[in-house]
Amino acid sequence: KQEVTQIPAALSVPEGENLVLNCSFTDSAIYNLQWFRQDPGKGLTSLLLIQSSQREQTSGRLNASLDKSSGRSTLYIAASQPGDSATYLCAVYYNTDKLIFGTGTRLQVFP
Amino acid sequence: DAGVIQSPRHEVTEMGQEVTLRCKPISGHDYLFWYRQTMMRGLELLIYFNNNVPIDDSGMPEDRFSAKMPNASFSTLKIQPSEPRDSAVYFCASSLSGSPNEQFFGPGTRLTVL
Numbered sequence: 001k002q003e004v005t006q007i008p009a010a011l012s013v014p015e016g017e018n019l020v021l022n023c024s025f026t027d028s029a030i031y032n033l034q035w036f037r038q039d040p041g042k043g044l045t046s047l048l049l050i051q052s053s054q055r056e057q058t059s060g061r062l063n064a065s066l067d068k069s070s071g072r073s074t075l076y077i078a079a080s081q082p083g084d085s086a087t088y089l090c091a092v093y094y095n096t097d098k099l100i101f102g103t104g105t106r107l108q109v110f111p
Numbered sequence: 112d113a114g115v116i117q118s119p120r121h122e123v124t125e126m127g128q129e130v131t132l133r134c135k136p137i138s139g140h141d142y143l144f145w146y147r148q149t150m151m152r153g154l155e156l157l158i159y160f161n162n163n164v165p166i167d168d169s170g171m172p173e174d175r176f177s178a179k180m181p182n183a184s185f186s187t188l189k190i191q192p193s194e195p196r197d198s199a200v201y202f203c204a205s206s207l208s209g210s211p212n213e214q215f216f217g218p219g220t221r222l223t224v225l
Contacts, residue, residue: 101154
């Protein structure tokens with residue numbers, strides 16, 4: 001069964017810290033991997049998409065890496081801010097169509 | 112582009128009633144997906160369409176759930192009859208085939224069945 005797991009489930013840090021969120025997947029035959037942000041009661045905002053041929057993607061303070069052989073991806077958030085507080089979801093494309101979501105990491109950044 | 116549009120944003124209904132959720136995908140996208148999000152199970156794919164044709168409905172929980180896509184710009188997810196355990200947020204997403212085939216999500220419909 002194709003499963004996606006995220007660790008930790010929740011994280012609370014002071015403003016300014018650099019963070020690493022982890023995502024692991026059981027089947028390494030992935031197509032793409034995407035990181036989303038979800039604010040409470042809101043929809044999903046796409047942060048970064050890494051294609052299977054890529055090793056990482058960067059957007060501003062965010063950097064996502066992909067290691068297919070070990071079945072892992074990490075999302076690095078530099079210099080965290082209170083506005084980064086949200087749930088972060090990792091999602092894996094196992095073919096061009098099907099997206100399997102992880103369990104999510106709930107992040108709180110306090111001033 | 113306005114993005115993926117879903118309506119209604121919130122729906123409160125009583126058990127046994129029929130519920131219809133609506134989705135307008137991004138213009139030109141040929142894939143449409145319906146997801147359900149609950150605290151217990153997270154985000155789950157219910158069904159998806161390619162060029163208006165259902166491709167995989169293995170995630171549809173029961174026969175009470177049905178989905179249609181009569182044309183490229185409109186899809187519905189219907190629950191009949193609704194039950195309290197159907198309470199969840201339902202998301203619609205669309206994508207364009209070809210690399211990278213990224214999915215874009217609508218704002219969701221929060222359904223409460225009393």
